[in-house]
Amino acid sequence: MTLTYQLDADAEQFLAVVKDFCTSRVAPRAQDIDLGAEFFPSLLADAAEIGLQGLIFADDGSIDPTMFALAHETTELIASYSGAVALGISIARLHGYLLAAYAPADVRDRWLPGLIDGSQRGAFALSEPHSGTDIRAGRTVAMPVGADTVSITGEKAWITQSPEAHFVIVLTKLGSADRDAPTAAFVVPMDTPGVTVGKDEPMSGFRGMPMANVHFDDCRIPSAWRLDVDGFRGMLEGLNLARLDAGCYAVGFIRAALREAGAYVRDRQAFGSSLAELQIVQEKLGRMHADYLAARSLLREGVASFAAGGGGDAHLISAAKMFATDAAMRHVVEAVQLHGGYGVHLHYPVQRLMRDAKITQIIDGTSEIHALMLGRAAVRADWA
Numbered sequence: 001m002t003l004t005y006q007l008d009a010d011a012e013q014f015l016a017v018v019k020d021f022c023t024s025r026v027a028p029r030a031q032d033i034d035l036g037a038e039f040f041p042s043l044l045a046d047a048a049e050i051g052l053q054g055l056i057f058a059d060d061g062s063i064d065p066t067m068f069a070l071a072h073e074t075t076e077l078i079a080s081y082s083g084a085v086a087l088g089i090s091i092a093r094l095h096g097y098l099l100a101a102y103a104p105a106d107v108r109d110r111w112l113p114g115l116i117d118g119s120q121r122g123a124f125a126l127s128e129p130h131s132g133t134d135i136r137a138g139r140t141v142a143m144p145v146g147a148d149t150v151s152i153t154g155e156k157a158w159i160t161q162s163p164e165a166h167f168v169i170v171l172t173k174l175g176s177a178d179r180d181a182p183t184a185a186f187v188v189p190m191d192t193p194g195v196t197v198g199k200d201e202p203m204s205g206f207r208g209m210p211m212a213n214v215h216f217d218d219c220r221i222p223s224a225w226r227l228d229v230d231g232f233r234g235m236l237e238g239l240n241l242a243r244l245d246a247g248c249y250a251v252g253f254i255r256a257a258l259r260e261a262g263a264y265v266r267d268r269q270a271f272g273s274s275l276a277e278l279q280i281v282q283e284k285l286g287r288m289h290a291d292y293l294a295a296r297s298l299l300r301e302g303v304a305s306f307a308a309g310g311g312g313d314a315h316l317i318s319a320a321k322m323f324a325t326d327a328a329m330r331h332v333v334e335a336v337q338l339h340g341g342y343g344v345h346l347h348y349p350v351q352r353l354m355r356d357a358k359i360t361q362i363i364d365g366t367s368e369i370h371a372l373m374l375g376r377a378a379v380r381a382d383w384a
C-alpha cells in the first residue's frame with residue numbers, strides 16, 4: 001500500500017512494534033473477541049506495555065499534541081485487525097485527554113496513571129435513553145448539596161466500557177433539566193453509592209467491548225470533581241477527538257477490506273482465471289484504494305487541526321468522520337460481495353468489518369447530523 005506521507009524514523013519503528021502486536025497478539029484473538037463477545041483486559045495490558053494508551057501524554061501527565069498523528073496512525077492499524085481492540089485503546093486516550101486538559105490535579109493524578117498503564121478504565125457518558133443526537137435534551141442533573149457536594153441523578157445510555165470501568169466522565173445539567181440550563185462534566189468513581197450499571201447490551205458490532213446504561217440515583221460526590229470547562233463545550237471537544245478515532249477505525253476497516261478482498265480475489269479461480277484478472281473486480285478495488293487514501297488524508301488534516309488546539313476545526317473533523325465512515329460502509333459491503341458465500345461466513349473477517357463499520361456511522365454523531373452541520377456551513381460560506 002502506498003502511503004501519502006513519510007513518518008520519521010522513530011515513528012516508523014514504533015509502528016513496526018504495533019504491527020507486530022497486531023499480527024502476533026490481536027489477529028489471533030480477533031475472531032473469539034467478536035464471536036464470543038469476550039472482553040480483552042490482557043490485550044489492553046499488553047498495549048499499555050508498548051505505550052499505546054500513553055502515547056499522547058508527556059511524562060508529567062500533560063498532553064503532547066505532537067503525538068496525535070502517530071496515535072491516530074496506530075488506531076487505523078489496530079482497527080484493521082480488531083475494531084474492538086482499537087476502541088479499547090483509543091478511549092483510554094480520550095478519557096485521559098479530558099482529565100489532563102480539564103480535571104483538577106488530584107482527580108487527574110488519581111486516574112490518569114492507571115489509564116496509561118492499563119490498570120484502570122474509564123467511560124464517557126453523554127447519551128441518554130431518550131436523547132442521543134440531541135444532547136441538549138439530556139435530563140441528568142447535578143444539584144448542589146451544601147457548599148462542597150453535588151448530587152447527580154439521571155440515566156446515561158449506550159455507555160461504552162461502563163461494565164468494566166473504574167470511573168465515568170458524565171455530562172450533566174446544573175440545577176435543572178431545562179434545555180438551556182448550564183452544563184458541567186464530573187468525574188465519578190463507579191463505586192460511588194448511587195451509581196449502578198445496567199445489563200451488558202448485546203451489540204452487532206465492536207463486540208467484546210462491553211456497554212451498558214449507567215444510572216445515577218442521588219449519587220453524591222465532591223463538587224470539586226468537576227472538569228474546569230463548560231460541560232457541553234468540554235464534551236464536544238472530547239467528541240471531536242472521538243470522531244477522529246471513529247474515522248480512523250473506518251479507515252482501518254477499508255485497509256482490512258483491501259487486505260482481505262485482495263488476497264481472496266488473487267487466490268479464487270473462476271472461468272479459468274483468478275478473480276483478480278476481472279476488470280469489474282479491479283474497479284471495485286480501485287475505488288476502495290482511492291477512498292482509503294482520500295479518507296486517510298482528510299483525517300490527517302482533521303487530526304492536525306485538533307493538535308493545533310481549541311478542540312480542532314469542527315467542520316473539517318465532521319467531514320473527515322462522515323466521509324471515512326460512509327466510505328468504509330460501502331467498501332466493506334463490496335469486500336463481502338467479492339468473497340461470495342464466504343463473505344457471510346462467521347469465520348471470515350469481512351462480515352465482522354461490515355458490522356463494525358455500520359456502528360462508526362452512528363457513534364460520535366451520525367452521518368446525517370454531520371451532513372446537516374456541513375450543509376448549514378456550506379449555505380453560509382463564501383464559495384467565491
Ligand SMILES: Cc1cc2nc3c(=O)[nH]c(=O)nc-3n(C[C@H](O)[C@H](O)[C@H](O)COP(=O)(O)OP(=O)(O)OC[C@H]3O[C@@H](n4cnc5c(N)ncnc54)[C@H](O)[C@@H]3O)c2cc1C
Pocket residue numbers: 124125126127130131132133134157158159160161203206211359362363364365366367368369372
Ligand atoms: C456501539 C455504540 C457505542 C456508544 N458509546 C457511547 C458512549 O460511550 N457514550 C455516549 O454518550 N454515547 C454512546 N453511544 C450513543 C451514540 O452516541 C448515539 O447512539 C448516537 O449519538 C445517536 O443517537 P441515538 O441512538 O439516540 O439516535 P437518534 O438521535 O434518536 O437518531 C435516530 C436517527 O435520526 C437521525 N436524526 C436525529 N436527529 C436528526 C436531525 N436533526 N437531522 C437529521 N437526522 C437526524 C439520526 O441521524 C439517526 O439516523 C454509543 C452508541 C453505540 C451504538
